[in-house]
Amino acid sequence: MIIRKNEYPQYLQLLKKNPEFKDFTSEEFAVIQAKMRVRSYPKGQLLFNQADPRANFYFLAKGLLKTERTDESGNEFFYEFINETKGFPYRGMFHDHDYSYSVTGMTATEIISIPMADFESLLLKNKKMMRNVILEMGQIINENENQLQLMVNSSASSRVRNGLKVLGQSIGKPGADGTRLIPYPITLIELSQISGTTRETASQVVKELVAGGQITYERKYFTLLNN
Numbered sequence: 001m002i003i004r005k006n007e008y009p010q011y012l013q014l015l016k017k018n019p020e021f022k023d024f025t026s027e028e029f030a031v032i033q034a035k036m037r038v039r040s041y042p043k044g045q046l047l048f049n050q051a052d053p054r055a056n057f058y059f060l061a062k063g064l065l066k067t068e069r070t071d072e073s074g075n076e077f078f079y080e081f082i083n084e085t086k087g088f089p090y091r092g093m094f095h096d097h098d099y100s101y102s103v104t105g106m107t108a109t110e111i112i113s114i115p116m117a118d119f120e121s122l123l124l125k126n127k128k129m130m131r132n133v134i135l136e137m138g139q140i141i142n143e144n145e146n147q148l149q150l151m152v153n154s155s156a157s158s159r160v161r162n163g164l165k166v167l168g169q170s171i172g173k174p175g176a177d178g179t180r181l182i183p184y185p186i187t188l189i190e191l192s193q194i195s196g197t198t199r200e201t202a203s204q205v206v207k208e209l210v211a212g213g214q215i216t217y218e219r220k221y222f223t224l225l226n227n
Contacts, residue, residue, distance in 0.1 A: 063109030178226030
């Protein structure tokens with residue numbers, strides 16, 4: 001659903017408060033406001049597919065997205081989550097002509113889009129913003145490397161445990177009592193995909209962790225407990 005333009009000022013303020021956008025000038029934000037579009041999408045909506053033309057840069061105003069990539073053999077695998085108030089895709093900036101992964105909504109979402117050519121043109125004129133982009137890309141690389149280290153394990157049960165740890169680190173919200181709530185519903189099938197194993201294995205490991213007092217899993221919401 002298209003968000004009406006009279007609501008755009010609130011979304012522009014969201015961009016201005018975000019570290020990824022804060023160093024654009026007033027004139028540059030005026031360009032962004034003129035070029036940007038805001039839409040809401042239902043859960044499960046495919047935003048773009050791998051190999052689609054890289055037409056837009058996006059900013060997730062509300063919700064949660066997941067990215068997936070298909071290898072040369074046609075096998076799909078989980079890539080990463082995109083959190084609320086994050087921009088994407090940074091991969092292929094100034095170079096790629098197509099998107100390198102597909103993006104799907106894990107929840108209902110609200111997304112700001114800016115034509116990629118306009119966004120890259122603004123970056124080229126603003127050294128502070130270019131530095132912000134480089135820092136953000138470095139952070140994404142670090143997070144992906146840490147995730148990969150956790151998930152490279154021959155034991156399927158260990159991958160499920162580490163998959164939950166990845167979820168806690170990437171999208172979990174800390175509680176005052178040391179717990180960490182994953183504030184989005186995650187099915188056992190999705191957990192198995194993240195962990196590179198079967199639903200049955202994921203289900204068994206989750207049951208063991210619940211019985212051991214390490215997590216709770218209620219109505220598809222995980223809470224990692226402080227142990």
